[in-house]
Amino acid sequence: MAKIKVETTEITIISHNEKDYISLTDMVRPIENGLALIEKWLRNKNTIEFLGIWEKMYNPLFNSPEFEGIKMEAGLNRFIMSVKQWIEKTHAIGIIAKAGRYGGTYAHKDLAFEFASWVSPQFKLYLIREFQRLKDDEQKQLAWSAKRELSKINYRIHTDAIKANLIPSEITNQQAAIKYADEADVLNIAMFGMTAKQWREANPDKKGNIRDYASINELICLSNMENINAVFINDGIPQSERLIKLNRIAIQQMRILEDTGGRYLLK
Known part of the structure; x- marks a missing residue:
């Protein structure tokens, strides 16, 4: 586990299956009702399409038929999607929900950068800079x-x-x-x-x-x-x-x- 500071926000990075996963929960913690932004992001049709493409590239166990049904529903007013539902229905690996002391929603760095861009393009650039500094x-x-x-x-x-x-x-x-x-x-x-x-x-x-x-x-x-x-x-x-x-x-x-x-x- 490591931590980076992006502007004034401290963000946790963990290793999961030997890959870097960044805390989405930490990203939105300073924002009022910030946790709701994660599920709002997941309800976005463009987000669902992006996540599906990533999972097809890196996850051999991804449930593509289930994903296609979700993609058809995405964008409708009645569409609801939580992190837990996304993982259970599609067997996704790009986003994980972690319990315990450093609990929260984590995403593979590729997806975390996409989420950061959706929240704030400026924040994304600062996040990438600090993450790269950590890797260096x-x-x-x-x-x-x-x-x-x-x-x-x-x-x-x-x-x-x-x-x-x-x-x-x-x-x-x-x-x-x-x-x-x-x-x-x-x-x-x-x-x-x-x-x-x-x-x-x-x-x-x-x-x-x-x-x-x-x-x-x-x-x-x-x-x-x-x-x-x-x-x-x-x-x-x-x-x-x-x-x-x-x-x-x-x-x-x-x-x-x-x-x-x-x-x-x-x-």
Whole structure:
């Protein structure tokens, strides 16, 4: 469940059958007798035709014969249609009635935007803008989470290679930590042209570390380089040679990822 704010109205969005459904109830809550607008919308002949087309496209269980009878009646003065009747008679899936704390009438985003347009074209545009902003934020978060998981895997590969090849068995924990940090800085220099300490000294007002401020593409590149550096360590390549190789790889990969001509970090 998520909430967006459209002008001054807070609107709930839920996931139903892995699709986004937007609360029509929330849309009309600020309007006097607003709940009556939903059934008024459902009695509109154009609405019935639109809902029927959508259901035929996406709902294999839609009761088309029943719908045809409803469509014939729509628009007549005696025609009455509630959300519950629409769902029961046609087996519709585009509109649902939800009980409980976040209860009310919800509609698939396609239908919710249509309802919003019927209520107010201006409101519809604001709704689409805020909904898209929510989706963009979700995609960024998804990409970040996936990246973090990949980084954890490659980080383990990297540290295991350091432990197996560069840290003698008699070394202290403090000495081992220095070695891990030293190898992490090999990647930092190859990618950013500076160590973690140099970044902190240059950015005393910033919290976190150099990688917290890296771009998506830089983090992808760093994750790849951890894996590659582990291979180099296992092959016994000296650190100075690995640093040069890794910088060349960073330049090449950033060139591909951003198509900007790369970042030349070493002289």
